[in-house]
Amino acid sequence: MLDLHILIEREGDLYSALCLELNVASQGRMIKEAERNIREAVSLYLKDVYKSDDQKDFIPRSAPVQDWLKYLS
Secondary structure, rough: OOOOOOOEEOOOEEEEEEOOOOOOEEEOOOHHHHHHHHHHHHHHHHHHHHHOOOOOHHHOOOOOHHHHHHHHH
């Protein structure tokens, strides 16, 4: 099992979700939808990276510091 940090923020009518370790983003109309969509986006990203055998440059691929600071505050 992988423990990842997810930042979810409201942006207008949508919720954006960002996986901080991988810098993968998604969104949804409700928080639950954003959570579901970010899980799917992370899964697809990891499958693609492993399929291309390019893990060294893409895992981890951290989000910008300001996003980590938002998460930690």
